[in-house]
Amino acid sequence: MMIHLHKEIENLKKRLLSLCAVVEDNLRQSVQAITERDDRRAEQVIGRDLEIDQAEIEVEEECLKILALYQPVAIDLRFLVAVLKMNNDLERIGDLAVNIAQRAIFLNRELPIEVPFDLNGLSEKTQTMFRLSLDALVNLDASLARKVCAMDDEVDAINRAMYDGVKAMIRRQPEHLDALIALLSISRYLERIADHATNIAEDVLYTVQGAIVRHAREFKRLPPEDAPPASVRRD
Amino acid sequence: MNTLTATDTLTLEPPAPAGDDRLAAIARGGQFDAVVHPAVDREDATLEVRDFCLWYGPKKALHHIGMRIPRGKVTALIGPSGCGKSTLLRSVNRINDLLDTVRIEGDMLLNGDSIYAPGVDVIELRKRMGMVFQKPNPFPMSVYENVVYPRRIDGERSRAALAEVCERSLRRAALWDEVKDRLQESAMSLSGGQQQRLCIARAIAAEPEVLLMDEPCSALDPIATNKIENLIDELRGRYTILIVTHNMQQASRTSDYTAFMYLGHLVEYGPTADLFRKPRLRETEDYITGRFG
Numbered sequence: 001m002m003i004h005l006h007k008e009i010e011n012l013k014k015r016l017l018s019l020c021a022v023v024e025d026n027l028r029q030s031v032q033a034i035t036e037r038d039d040r041r042a043e044q045v046i047g048r049d050l051e052i053d054q055a056e057i058e059v060e061e062e063c064l065k066i067l068a069l070y071q072p073v074a075i076d077l078r079f080l081v082a083v084l085k086m087n088n089d090l091e092r093i094g095d096l097a098v099n100i101a102q103r104a105i106f107l108n109r110e111l112p113i114e115v116p117f118d119l120n121g122l123s124e125k126t127q128t129m130f131r132l133s134l135d136a137l138v139n140l141d142a143s144l145a146r147k148v149c150a151m152d153d154e155v156d157a158i159n160r161a162m163y164d165g166v167k168a169m170i171r172r173q174p175e176h177l178d179a180l181i182a183l184l185s186i187s188r189y190l191e192r193i194a195d196h197a198t199n200i201a202e203d204v205l206y207t208v209q210g211a212i213v214r215h216a217r218e219f220k221r222l223p224p225e226d227a228p229p230a231s232v233r234r235d
Numbered sequence: 236m237n238t239l240t241a242t243d244t245l246t247l248e249p250p251a252p253a254g255d256d257r258l259a260a261i262a263r264g265g266q267f268d269a270v271v272h273p274a275v276d277r278e279d280a281t282l283e284v285r286d287f288c289l290w291y292g293p294k295k296a297l298h299h300i301g302m303r304i305p306r307g308k309v310t311a312l313i314g315p316s317g318c319g320k321s322t323l324l325r326s327v328n329r330i331n332d333l334l335d336t337v338r339i340e341g342d343m344l345l346n347g348d349s350i351y352a353p354g355v356d357v358i359e360l361r362k363r364m365g366m367v368f369q370k371p372n373p374f375p376m377s378v379y380e381n382v383v384y385p386r387r388i389d390g391e392r393s394r395a396a397l398a399e400v401c402e403r404s405l406r407r408a409a410l411w412d413e414v415k416d417r418l419q420e421s422a423m424s425l426s427g428g429q430q431q432r433l434c435i436a437r438a439i440a441a442e443p444e445v446l447l448m449d450e451p452c453s454a455l456d457p458i459a460t461n462k463i464e465n466l467i468d469e470l471r472g473r474y475t476i477l478i479v480t481h482n483m484q485q486a487s488r489t490s491d492y493t494a495f496m497y498l499g500h501l502v503e504y505g506p507t508a509d510l511f512r513k514p515r516l517r518e519t520e521d522y523i524t525g526r527f528g
Contacts, residue, residue: 002525071484073511074520210513 005070009079012062016083019055020134022048023090023097027130027193030097031123033104034186037112042101052094059087078210082203086137089196089203093130096189096196103182103189110179116165117187122158125151126190126197133200142208148201149213155194162187258518258527261498269301270515272505275492278305281475282327282445287341289319289326291334296322298499299341304445309467309476311490311507313483315522319499320479324447327477328364329357346444362389365438365474367448371430373422373437378414381422381433385441400440407473408436409466428459432466439474446470448478452485464489483523487511495519 026045033042063084066072072080129151136145166184170177205213261267280303289297297319304310312320322331329350331337343350345363362385373381380387382404383397391397401418405411410432414425422433431451438446448467452460467489470476480486486493487507494504495514503510503519514520521527 005525072524073483073487074514074524076524077512 002070005066005072005076008062008066008070009072009076012059012066012080012083015055015059015062016087017138019052019059019087019090020137022052022055023094024130024134026052026094026097027100027127030100030104031127033101034107035120037104037108039105039108042104042108045101046098049094049098052091056087056091056094060084063087075207078207082207086200086203089199093193093196096193099189100186103186106182107179110176110182113173113176113179114169115183116169116180117162117183118158119183119187122155122162122187122190125155125158126194129155129194129197130200133197133204136201136204140204140208142205145201145204145208149198149205152194152198155191159187159191256518257502257516258497261500261502267298267500267502269501270503270505271301271501272503272509272515274506274509275303275305275504278303278308278492280304281306281346282477283344284323285342285344287323287326287343288339289322289331290336290338292336296499297326300501302494302501302504304475304477305492306475307472308491309471309478309489310492310494311486312477312479312494312496313481313486313523314496314502315527316481317498318496320496321449322499323496324449324477324479327445327447328361328366330366332357362441363444365435365441365443365446367431367434367438367446367451369450370454371427371434373425373430373433375421375423377419378422378425378433379418382436382440384437389441404436404440405433407439407470408432409462409469410436426459428455428462431455431459431463435463435466435470439470443474445475445477448476450479450481453481460485495522497522 026048029041030045032038033045063080066080070076129148132144132151133148135141136148162184166180166187170180173180199214202212202214205211257267282304284300284302284304287297287300288295300319300323312323314320325331326339327343327345327350331339339351342352345360349355350360374384376384379401382401383391386397386400391400402411402415405414410429413429414433417424422430425433431454435446435451452463455463464485467476467478471491478486478490480489490507492505493507493510495502495510495518497518503514503516505515510519511523514523
Protein backbone atom coordinates (compact mmCIF):
# COMPACT_ATOMS: atom_id res chain seq x y z
CA MET A 1 0.00 0.00 0.00
CA MET A 2 1.34 3.40 -0.97
CA ILE A 3 0.11 5.04 2.22
CA HIS A 4 2.34 8.12 1.96
CA LEU A 5 1.08 8.95 -1.53
CA HIS A 6 -2.54 8.57 -0.51
CA LYS A 7 -2.02 10.77 2.56
CA GLU A 8 -0.43 13.44 0.38
CA ILE A 9 -3.34 13.26 -2.04
CA GLU A 10 -5.81 13.62 0.84
CA ASN A 11 -3.98 16.76 1.98
CA LEU A 12 -3.98 18.10 -1.57
CA LYS A 13 -7.74 17.53 -1.81
CA LYS A 14 -8.29 19.54 1.37
CA ARG A 15 -6.25 22.43 -0.01
CA LEU A 16 -8.09 22.28 -3.33
CA LEU A 17 -11.53 22.24 -1.71
CA SER A 18 -10.58 25.13 0.50
CA LEU A 19 -9.53 27.09 -2.63
CA CYS A 20 -12.82 26.14 -4.33
CA ALA A 21 -14.79 27.44 -1.34
CA VAL A 22 -13.07 30.85 -1.41
CA VAL A 23 -13.43 31.23 -5.18
CA GLU A 24 -17.09 30.23 -5.10
CA ASP A 25 -17.81 32.72 -2.34
CA ASN A 26 -15.93 35.51 -4.14
CA LEU A 27 -17.90 34.89 -7.33
CA ARG A 28 -21.21 35.06 -5.45
CA GLN A 29 -20.18 38.24 -3.63
CA SER A 30 -19.06 39.93 -6.85
CA VAL A 31 -22.47 39.34 -8.47
CA GLN A 32 -24.24 40.54 -5.33
CA ALA A 33 -22.10 43.68 -5.40
CA ILE A 34 -23.81 44.53 -8.72
CA THR A 35 -27.37 43.53 -7.86
CA GLU A 36 -27.26 45.14 -4.39
CA ARG A 37 -25.10 48.11 -5.51
CA ASP A 38 -22.81 47.28 -2.60
CA ASP A 39 -19.26 48.67 -2.77
CA ARG A 40 -18.29 46.97 0.47
CA ARG A 41 -18.87 43.51 -0.98
CA ALA A 42 -16.94 44.44 -4.13
CA GLU A 43 -13.97 45.61 -2.08
CA GLN A 44 -14.02 42.41 -0.05
CA VAL A 45 -13.84 40.42 -3.28
CA ILE A 46 -10.86 42.42 -4.49
CA GLY A 47 -9.14 42.06 -1.13
CA ARG A 48 -9.54 38.27 -0.99
CA ASP A 49 -8.01 37.69 -4.41
CA LEU A 50 -4.54 37.65 -2.88
CA GLU A 51 -5.65 34.72 -0.72
CA ILE A 52 -6.76 32.87 -3.87
CA ASP A 53 -3.46 33.58 -5.64
CA GLN A 54 -1.52 32.30 -2.65
CA ALA A 55 -3.65 29.14 -2.45
CA GLU A 56 -3.18 28.53 -6.18
CA ILE A 57 0.60 28.55 -5.76
CA GLU A 58 0.40 26.21 -2.76
CA VAL A 59 -1.80 23.72 -4.63
CA GLU A 60 0.56 23.76 -7.61
CA GLU A 61 3.60 23.23 -5.39
CA GLU A 62 1.86 20.32 -3.68
CA CYS A 63 1.07 18.72 -7.05
CA LEU A 64 4.66 19.10 -8.25
CA LYS A 65 5.98 17.69 -5.00
CA ILE A 66 3.72 14.62 -5.23
CA LEU A 67 4.62 14.04 -8.88
CA ALA A 68 8.33 14.29 -8.10
CA LEU A 69 8.33 12.15 -4.98
CA TYR A 70 5.79 9.42 -5.77
CA GLN A 71 5.49 9.14 -9.57
CA PRO A 72 1.77 8.31 -9.33
CA VAL A 73 0.00 6.31 -12.03
CA ALA A 74 -3.54 5.62 -13.24
CA ILE A 75 -6.29 7.41 -11.29
CA ASP A 76 -3.79 9.12 -8.96
CA LEU A 77 -1.90 10.51 -11.97
CA ARG A 78 -5.09 11.55 -13.76
CA PHE A 79 -6.34 13.29 -10.63
CA LEU A 80 -3.08 15.20 -10.13
CA VAL A 81 -2.96 16.34 -13.75
CA ALA A 82 -6.61 17.42 -13.50
CA VAL A 83 -5.91 19.32 -10.26
CA LEU A 84 -2.97 21.15 -11.86
CA LYS A 85 -5.26 22.28 -14.67
CA MET A 86 -8.35 23.13 -12.63
CA ASN A 87 -6.17 25.03 -10.17
CA ASN A 88 -5.41 27.38 -13.03
CA ASP A 89 -9.12 27.65 -13.89
CA LEU A 90 -9.98 28.44 -10.27
CA GLU A 91 -7.42 31.22 -10.13
CA ARG A 92 -8.75 32.69 -13.39
CA ILE A 93 -12.33 32.57 -12.05
CA GLY A 94 -11.02 34.44 -9.02
CA ASP A 95 -9.51 37.12 -11.28
CA LEU A 96 -12.75 37.42 -13.26
CA ALA A 97 -14.70 37.85 -10.01
CA VAL A 98 -12.34 40.74 -9.22
CA ASN A 99 -13.06 42.23 -12.68
CA ILE A 100 -16.80 41.95 -11.99
CA ALA A 101 -16.33 43.59 -8.59
CA GLN A 102 -14.37 46.46 -10.18
CA ARG A 103 -17.20 47.00 -12.70
CA ALA A 104 -19.69 46.87 -9.84
CA ILE A 105 -17.88 49.69 -8.06
CA PHE A 106 -17.93 51.68 -11.31
CA LEU A 107 -21.66 51.02 -11.86
CA ASN A 108 -22.43 52.01 -8.29
CA ARG A 109 -21.16 55.52 -9.16
CA GLU A 110 -23.53 55.71 -12.15
CA LEU A 111 -27.29 56.22 -12.13
CA PRO A 112 -29.21 52.92 -12.04
CA ILE A 113 -30.20 51.85 -15.55
CA GLU A 114 -32.34 49.14 -17.05
CA VAL A 115 -30.14 46.15 -17.90
CA PRO A 116 -30.80 45.30 -21.56
CA PHE A 117 -30.26 41.54 -21.15
CA ASP A 118 -30.93 38.78 -18.67
CA LEU A 119 -28.08 39.53 -16.26
CA ASN A 120 -29.70 37.60 -13.42
CA GLY A 121 -30.27 34.58 -15.65
CA LEU A 122 -26.70 34.71 -16.91
CA SER A 123 -25.14 35.08 -13.48
CA GLU A 124 -27.34 32.37 -11.97
CA LYS A 125 -26.54 29.96 -14.78
CA THR A 126 -22.84 30.67 -14.52
CA GLN A 127 -22.81 30.20 -10.76
CA THR A 128 -24.86 27.02 -11.11
CA MET A 129 -22.39 25.68 -13.67
CA PHE A 130 -19.50 26.46 -11.37
CA ARG A 131 -21.19 24.84 -8.37
CA LEU A 132 -22.13 21.76 -10.39
CA SER A 133 -18.57 21.44 -11.72
CA LEU A 134 -17.33 21.47 -8.12
CA ASP A 135 -19.98 18.93 -7.10
CA ALA A 136 -18.86 16.76 -10.03
CA LEU A 137 -15.30 17.09 -8.73
CA VAL A 138 -16.19 16.22 -5.14
CA ASN A 139 -18.16 13.13 -6.16
CA LEU A 140 -16.12 12.33 -9.30
CA ASP A 141 -19.50 12.31 -11.03
CA ALA A 142 -19.11 11.95 -14.81
CA SER A 143 -22.79 12.46 -15.63
CA LEU A 144 -22.90 15.72 -13.67
CA ALA A 145 -19.72 16.86 -15.42
CA ARG A 146 -21.33 16.15 -18.80
CA LYS A 147 -24.35 18.21 -17.72
CA VAL A 148 -22.06 21.18 -17.00
CA CYS A 149 -20.48 20.88 -20.46
CA ALA A 150 -23.96 20.93 -22.04
CA MET A 151 -24.99 24.05 -20.05
CA ASP A 152 -22.16 26.06 -21.59
CA ASP A 153 -24.14 26.41 -24.82
CA GLU A 154 -27.01 28.10 -22.95
CA VAL A 155 -24.62 30.64 -21.42
CA ASP A 156 -23.05 31.30 -24.82
CA ALA A 157 -26.53 31.96 -26.25
CA ILE A 158 -27.40 34.50 -23.51
CA ASN A 159 -24.04 36.19 -24.06
CA ARG A 160 -24.67 36.47 -27.80
CA ALA A 161 -28.16 37.94 -27.24
CA MET A 162 -26.64 40.43 -24.81
CA TYR A 163 -24.64 42.13 -27.59
CA ASP A 164 -27.80 42.96 -29.56
CA GLY A 165 -29.55 44.23 -26.42
CA VAL A 166 -26.64 46.47 -25.42
CA LYS A 167 -26.22 47.86 -28.97
CA ALA A 168 -29.91 48.76 -29.17
CA MET A 169 -29.80 50.41 -25.76
CA ILE A 170 -26.70 52.45 -26.64
CA ARG A 171 -28.59 53.81 -29.67
CA ARG A 172 -31.60 54.69 -27.54
CA GLN A 173 -29.74 56.03 -24.48
CA PRO A 174 -26.24 57.12 -25.54
CA GLU A 175 -25.89 59.09 -22.32
CA HIS A 176 -25.49 55.73 -20.47
CA LEU A 177 -22.72 54.54 -22.75
CA ASP A 178 -20.14 53.97 -19.98
CA ALA A 179 -22.52 51.99 -17.79
CA LEU A 180 -23.67 49.90 -20.74
CA ILE A 181 -20.09 49.07 -21.69
CA ALA A 182 -19.45 48.04 -18.07
CA LEU A 183 -22.47 45.71 -18.27
CA LEU A 184 -21.17 44.32 -21.55
CA SER A 185 -17.86 43.54 -19.85
CA ILE A 186 -19.64 41.86 -16.93
CA SER A 187 -21.53 39.64 -19.33
CA ARG A 188 -18.26 38.66 -21.01
CA TYR A 189 -16.63 37.91 -17.64
CA LEU A 190 -19.55 35.67 -16.65
CA GLU A 191 -19.38 33.86 -19.97
CA ARG A 192 -15.67 33.24 -19.46
CA ILE A 193 -16.29 31.95 -15.94
CA ALA A 194 -18.75 29.48 -17.49
CA ASP A 195 -15.96 28.41 -19.87
CA HIS A 196 -13.64 27.78 -16.92
CA ALA A 197 -16.40 25.78 -15.17
CA THR A 198 -16.66 23.71 -18.35
CA ASN A 199 -12.89 23.16 -18.25
CA ILE A 200 -13.16 21.91 -14.68
CA ALA A 201 -15.99 19.55 -15.70
CA GLU A 202 -13.85 18.27 -18.59
CA ASP A 203 -10.99 17.64 -16.18
CA VAL A 204 -13.36 15.69 -13.94
CA LEU A 205 -14.34 13.59 -16.98
CA TYR A 206 -10.66 12.98 -17.68
CA THR A 207 -10.07 11.89 -14.09
CA VAL A 208 -12.99 9.47 -14.12
CA GLN A 209 -12.85 8.15 -17.67
CA GLY A 210 -9.24 8.70 -18.70
CA ALA A 211 -10.43 10.24 -21.98
CA ILE A 212 -9.70 13.81 -23.07
CA VAL A 213 -13.11 15.22 -24.10
CA ARG A 214 -11.93 18.73 -24.88
CA HIS A 215 -12.80 19.79 -28.46
CA ALA A 216 -14.52 16.44 -28.82
CA ARG A 217 -17.34 17.91 -30.88
CA GLU A 218 -14.91 19.49 -33.29
CA PHE A 219 -13.09 16.20 -33.69
CA LYS A 220 -16.30 14.15 -33.59
CA ARG A 221 -14.73 11.71 -31.15
CA LEU A 222 -16.95 11.97 -28.10
CA PRO A 223 -16.21 8.90 -25.99
CA PRO A 224 -19.03 6.51 -25.18
CA GLU A 225 -20.39 6.80 -21.66
CA ASP A 226 -18.92 3.50 -20.61
CA ALA A 227 -16.28 2.20 -22.94
CA PRO A 228 -16.57 -1.60 -23.06
CA PRO A 229 -13.42 -3.67 -22.68
CA ALA A 230 -11.58 -3.98 -25.96
CA SER A 231 -11.68 -7.71 -26.04
CA VAL A 232 -12.78 -10.09 -23.38
CA ARG A 233 -11.52 -13.61 -23.26
CA ARG A 234 -13.19 -16.36 -21.37
CA ASP A 235 -10.62 -18.33 -19.40
CA MET B 236 -26.49 21.20 -4.56
CA ASN B 237 -24.60 22.61 -1.61
CA THR B 238 -21.93 25.18 -1.33
CA LEU B 239 -18.52 23.62 -0.84
CA THR B 240 -16.63 23.92 2.36
CA ALA B 241 -13.03 23.08 3.01
CA THR B 242 -14.07 20.17 5.18
CA ASP B 243 -15.91 18.37 2.37
CA THR B 244 -14.31 15.08 1.53
CA LEU B 245 -13.42 14.11 -1.97
CA THR B 246 -13.18 10.46 -2.78
CA LEU B 247 -10.79 9.17 -5.40
CA GLU B 248 -12.38 5.78 -5.58
CA PRO B 249 -13.89 5.22 -9.03
CA PRO B 250 -17.42 3.81 -9.13
CA ALA B 251 -17.63 0.11 -8.35
CA PRO B 252 -17.78 -2.09 -11.46
CA ALA B 253 -21.06 -3.65 -12.41
CA GLY B 254 -21.42 -7.26 -11.40
CA ASP B 255 -19.11 -9.32 -9.26
CA ASP B 256 -15.70 -8.14 -8.16
CA ARG B 257 -13.20 -10.03 -10.28
CA LEU B 258 -10.54 -10.52 -7.65
CA ALA B 259 -13.07 -11.90 -5.19
CA ALA B 260 -14.29 -14.22 -7.95
CA ILE B 261 -10.70 -15.40 -8.54
CA ALA B 262 -10.15 -15.96 -4.81
CA ARG B 263 -13.31 -18.08 -4.70
CA GLY B 264 -11.99 -20.10 -7.63
CA GLY B 265 -14.76 -18.94 -9.94
CA GLN B 266 -14.86 -18.22 -13.66
CA PHE B 267 -12.91 -15.20 -14.74
CA ASP B 268 -12.68 -13.02 -17.84
CA ALA B 269 -9.24 -11.58 -18.59
CA VAL B 270 -9.17 -8.29 -20.46
CA VAL B 271 -6.71 -8.17 -23.35
CA HIS B 272 -6.39 -4.86 -25.18
CA PRO B 273 -6.77 -5.13 -28.97
CA ALA B 274 -3.30 -3.60 -29.52
CA VAL B 275 -1.79 -6.86 -28.26
CA ASP B 276 -3.67 -8.88 -30.84
CA ARG B 277 -2.46 -6.61 -33.63
CA GLU B 278 1.19 -7.46 -32.84
CA ASP B 279 3.16 -10.25 -34.48
CA ALA B 280 3.93 -12.70 -31.66
CA THR B 281 7.24 -14.46 -31.01
CA LEU B 282 5.79 -16.48 -28.18
CA GLU B 283 2.23 -17.61 -27.77
CA VAL B 284 0.88 -19.01 -24.52
CA ARG B 285 -2.22 -21.10 -25.14
CA ASP B 286 -4.70 -21.99 -22.43
CA PHE B 287 -1.79 -22.84 -20.15
CA CYS B 288 -2.35 -24.36 -16.68
CA LEU B 289 0.27 -25.50 -14.19
CA TRP B 290 0.04 -27.39 -10.90
CA TYR B 291 2.64 -27.74 -8.15
CA GLY B 292 1.40 -31.02 -6.75
CA PRO B 293 -2.26 -30.47 -5.90
CA LYS B 294 -1.97 -26.68 -6.03
CA LYS B 295 -2.97 -25.01 -9.27
CA ALA B 296 -0.53 -22.15 -9.82
CA LEU B 297 -1.52 -21.01 -13.33
CA HIS B 298 -5.07 -20.92 -14.65
CA HIS B 299 -5.73 -21.02 -18.39
CA ILE B 300 -3.22 -18.33 -19.34
CA GLY B 301 -3.63 -17.07 -22.90
CA MET B 302 -1.03 -14.50 -23.99
CA ARG B 303 0.76 -13.41 -27.13
CA ILE B 304 4.24 -11.95 -26.51
CA PRO B 305 4.94 -9.38 -29.25
CA ARG B 306 8.06 -9.69 -31.39
CA GLY B 307 10.84 -7.21 -30.65
CA LYS B 308 8.94 -5.69 -27.74
CA VAL B 309 9.44 -5.70 -23.99
CA THR B 310 6.57 -7.31 -22.10
CA ALA B 311 6.42 -7.00 -18.31
CA LEU B 312 4.63 -9.40 -15.98
CA ILE B 313 3.44 -7.69 -12.79
CA GLY B 314 1.36 -8.78 -9.84
CA PRO B 315 1.58 -9.43 -6.12
CA SER B 316 3.79 -12.19 -4.74
CA GLY B 317 2.43 -15.61 -5.55
CA CYS B 318 0.49 -14.43 -8.59
CA GLY B 319 2.38 -16.86 -10.86
CA LYS B 320 4.45 -14.43 -12.91
CA SER B 321 7.77 -16.19 -12.23
CA THR B 322 6.12 -19.58 -12.68
CA LEU B 323 4.85 -18.47 -16.07
CA LEU B 324 8.29 -17.13 -17.06
CA ARG B 325 10.00 -20.35 -15.96
CA SER B 326 7.46 -22.38 -17.87
CA VAL B 327 8.62 -20.82 -21.12
CA ASN B 328 12.05 -22.51 -21.01
CA ARG B 329 10.69 -25.52 -19.11
CA ILE B 330 12.82 -25.00 -16.02
CA ASN B 331 9.77 -26.15 -14.10
CA ASP B 332 10.27 -29.57 -15.67
CA LEU B 333 13.07 -30.08 -13.17
CA LEU B 334 10.47 -30.34 -10.38
CA ASP B 335 8.83 -33.74 -10.15
CA THR B 336 5.59 -32.39 -8.75
CA VAL B 337 4.88 -30.06 -11.65
CA ARG B 338 2.12 -30.92 -14.08
CA ILE B 339 0.92 -28.78 -16.96
CA GLU B 340 -1.93 -28.51 -19.45
CA GLY B 341 -2.09 -26.37 -22.56
CA ASP B 342 0.88 -25.33 -24.65
CA MET B 343 3.23 -22.54 -25.62
CA LEU B 344 4.49 -21.86 -29.13
CA LEU B 345 7.88 -20.33 -29.89
CA ASN B 346 7.70 -18.92 -33.40
CA GLY B 347 5.05 -21.51 -34.15
CA ASP B 348 6.93 -24.50 -32.64
CA SER B 349 5.33 -26.25 -29.70
CA ILE B 350 7.32 -26.01 -26.48
CA TYR B 351 5.46 -28.79 -24.68
CA ALA B 352 4.73 -31.28 -27.47
CA PRO B 353 5.90 -34.84 -26.71
CA GLY B 354 9.39 -35.44 -28.08
CA VAL B 355 10.56 -31.83 -27.95
CA ASP B 356 14.30 -31.72 -27.26
CA VAL B 357 14.38 -29.46 -24.20
CA ILE B 358 18.10 -28.72 -24.52
CA GLU B 359 17.68 -27.60 -28.13
CA LEU B 360 14.62 -25.61 -27.10
CA ARG B 361 16.50 -23.78 -24.36
CA LYS B 362 19.22 -22.80 -26.84
CA ARG B 363 16.57 -20.71 -28.55
CA MET B 364 15.96 -18.71 -25.37
CA GLY B 365 18.06 -16.63 -23.01
CA MET B 366 17.39 -16.46 -19.31
CA VAL B 367 18.55 -13.84 -16.83
CA PHE B 368 17.93 -14.54 -13.15
CA GLN B 369 17.39 -12.41 -10.10
CA LYS B 370 20.95 -12.88 -8.89
CA PRO B 371 23.75 -12.69 -11.45
CA ASN B 372 25.04 -16.21 -12.13
CA PRO B 373 28.32 -15.92 -14.02
CA PHE B 374 30.16 -19.21 -14.46
CA PRO B 375 33.43 -19.53 -12.53
CA MET B 376 35.55 -18.87 -15.58
CA SER B 377 36.88 -15.85 -17.45
CA VAL B 378 34.71 -13.02 -18.76
CA TYR B 379 35.50 -14.16 -22.31
CA GLU B 380 34.62 -17.81 -21.67
CA ASN B 381 31.35 -16.81 -20.02
CA VAL B 382 30.20 -14.88 -23.07
CA VAL B 383 31.23 -17.45 -25.68
CA TYR B 384 30.01 -20.42 -23.63
CA PRO B 385 26.71 -20.91 -25.48
CA ARG B 386 28.50 -20.81 -28.82
CA ARG B 387 31.20 -23.24 -27.66
CA ILE B 388 28.69 -25.83 -26.50
CA ASP B 389 26.93 -25.32 -29.81
CA GLY B 390 30.14 -26.50 -31.54
CA GLU B 391 31.72 -23.22 -32.61
CA ARG B 392 35.50 -23.70 -32.65
CA SER B 393 36.75 -20.77 -34.71
CA ARG B 394 38.67 -18.39 -32.46
CA ALA B 395 37.92 -15.46 -34.75
CA ALA B 396 34.21 -16.23 -34.73
CA LEU B 397 34.15 -16.59 -30.95
CA ALA B 398 36.10 -13.35 -30.48
CA GLU B 399 33.64 -11.57 -32.71
CA VAL B 400 30.67 -13.01 -30.78
CA CYS B 401 32.29 -11.95 -27.53
CA GLU B 402 32.84 -8.36 -28.58
CA ARG B 403 29.44 -7.99 -30.26
CA SER B 404 27.57 -9.45 -27.28
CA LEU B 405 29.48 -7.37 -24.74
CA ARG B 406 28.88 -4.23 -26.80
CA ARG B 407 25.16 -4.97 -27.02
CA ALA B 408 25.14 -5.56 -23.28
CA ALA B 409 26.82 -2.16 -22.79
CA LEU B 410 29.73 -3.83 -20.99
CA TRP B 411 32.50 -3.87 -23.62
CA ASP B 412 34.16 -0.61 -22.65
CA GLU B 413 34.35 -1.68 -19.01
CA VAL B 414 35.79 -5.18 -19.55
CA LYS B 415 37.61 -5.14 -22.89
CA ASP B 416 40.96 -5.10 -21.05
CA ARG B 417 39.86 -7.72 -18.52
CA LEU B 418 38.51 -10.43 -20.79
CA GLN B 419 40.75 -13.11 -19.31
CA GLU B 420 40.02 -12.17 -15.69
CA SER B 421 37.56 -14.18 -13.66
CA ALA B 422 33.95 -13.11 -14.14
CA MET B 423 33.61 -13.32 -10.38
CA SER B 424 35.86 -10.27 -10.04
CA LEU B 425 33.25 -8.02 -11.70
CA SER B 426 30.78 -5.93 -9.69
CA GLY B 427 27.19 -7.17 -9.25
CA GLY B 428 25.85 -4.87 -11.96
CA GLN B 429 28.63 -5.87 -14.34
CA GLN B 430 28.01 -9.55 -13.61
CA GLN B 431 24.34 -9.12 -14.47
CA ARG B 432 25.20 -7.39 -17.76
CA LEU B 433 27.68 -10.20 -18.41
CA CYS B 434 24.84 -12.69 -17.94
CA ILE B 435 22.77 -10.69 -20.43
CA ALA B 436 25.74 -10.70 -22.85
CA ARG B 437 25.99 -14.48 -22.46
CA ALA B 438 22.25 -14.83 -23.03
CA ILE B 439 22.27 -12.78 -26.22
CA ALA B 440 25.46 -14.43 -27.54
CA ALA B 441 23.24 -17.34 -28.54
CA GLU B 442 20.95 -14.97 -30.53
CA PRO B 443 17.88 -16.12 -28.60
CA GLU B 444 14.40 -15.84 -30.04
CA VAL B 445 13.15 -14.66 -26.68
CA LEU B 446 14.97 -13.23 -23.67
CA LEU B 447 13.46 -14.13 -20.30
CA MET B 448 14.30 -11.93 -17.32
CA ASP B 449 13.25 -12.82 -13.81
CA GLU B 450 13.54 -9.68 -11.68
CA PRO B 451 16.96 -8.91 -13.17
CA CYS B 452 17.54 -5.79 -11.07
CA SER B 453 16.27 -6.84 -7.68
CA ALA B 454 19.79 -7.57 -6.37
CA LEU B 455 21.32 -4.41 -7.84
CA ASP B 456 21.83 -0.87 -6.57
CA PRO B 457 20.04 2.05 -8.31
CA ILE B 458 22.97 2.90 -10.62
CA ALA B 459 23.41 -0.70 -11.77
CA THR B 460 19.61 -0.95 -12.12
CA ASN B 461 19.61 2.13 -14.31
CA LYS B 462 22.29 0.56 -16.54
CA ILE B 463 20.25 -2.64 -16.93
CA GLU B 464 17.13 -0.63 -17.74
CA ASN B 465 19.03 1.37 -20.34
CA LEU B 466 20.31 -1.91 -21.74
CA ILE B 467 16.79 -3.33 -21.98
CA ASP B 468 15.87 -0.22 -23.94
CA GLU B 469 18.84 -0.80 -26.28
CA LEU B 470 17.83 -4.43 -26.83
CA ARG B 471 14.24 -3.47 -27.68
CA GLY B 472 13.50 -4.12 -31.32
CA ARG B 473 16.31 -6.66 -31.76
CA TYR B 474 15.06 -9.11 -29.12
CA THR B 475 11.69 -10.15 -27.75
CA ILE B 476 11.93 -9.67 -24.00
CA LEU B 477 9.65 -11.04 -21.29
CA ILE B 478 10.46 -9.59 -17.89
CA VAL B 479 9.10 -10.28 -14.43
CA THR B 480 9.38 -7.35 -12.07
CA HIS B 481 8.16 -6.44 -8.62
CA ASN B 482 8.97 -2.83 -9.33
CA MET B 483 5.98 -1.16 -10.93
CA GLN B 484 7.97 1.87 -11.99
CA GLN B 485 10.47 -0.41 -13.68
CA ALA B 486 7.61 -2.03 -15.59
CA SER B 487 6.28 1.37 -16.64
CA ARG B 488 9.73 2.67 -17.60
CA THR B 489 11.03 -0.29 -19.53
CA SER B 490 8.15 -2.22 -21.08
CA ASP B 491 5.94 -1.78 -24.15
CA TYR B 492 3.27 -4.14 -22.86
CA THR B 493 2.27 -5.05 -19.34
CA ALA B 494 0.34 -8.04 -18.06
CA PHE B 495 -1.20 -7.92 -14.61
CA MET B 496 -1.58 -11.32 -12.93
CA TYR B 497 -3.36 -12.29 -9.74
CA LEU B 498 -3.51 -15.69 -8.00
CA GLY B 499 -2.40 -17.50 -11.15
CA HIS B 500 -4.77 -15.70 -13.50
CA LEU B 501 -4.06 -13.18 -16.20
CA VAL B 502 -6.23 -10.19 -15.26
CA GLU B 503 -5.42 -7.45 -17.77
CA TYR B 504 -2.90 -7.25 -20.59
CA GLY B 505 -2.29 -4.23 -22.77
CA PRO B 506 0.05 -1.43 -23.85
CA THR B 507 2.02 -0.18 -20.83
CA ALA B 508 1.16 3.46 -21.56
CA ASP B 509 -2.56 2.62 -21.46
CA LEU B 510 -2.33 0.35 -18.44
CA PHE B 511 -0.54 2.94 -16.32
CA ARG B 512 -2.74 5.86 -17.41
CA LYS B 513 -6.19 4.30 -17.62
CA PRO B 514 -6.42 0.56 -17.12
CA ARG B 515 -9.67 -1.04 -18.25
CA LEU B 516 -10.25 -2.77 -14.95
CA ARG B 517 -10.74 -1.29 -11.54
CA GLU B 518 -8.74 -4.23 -10.14
CA THR B 519 -5.66 -3.30 -12.19
CA GLU B 520 -6.03 0.33 -11.16
CA ASP B 521 -6.21 -0.65 -7.49
CA TYR B 522 -3.05 -2.76 -7.79
CA ILE B 523 -0.87 -0.29 -9.69
CA THR B 524 -1.91 2.61 -7.45
CA GLY B 525 -1.02 0.55 -4.38
CA ARG B 526 -4.58 0.27 -3.08
CA PHE B 527 -4.03 -3.45 -2.60
CA GLY B 528 -1.27 -6.03 -2.99
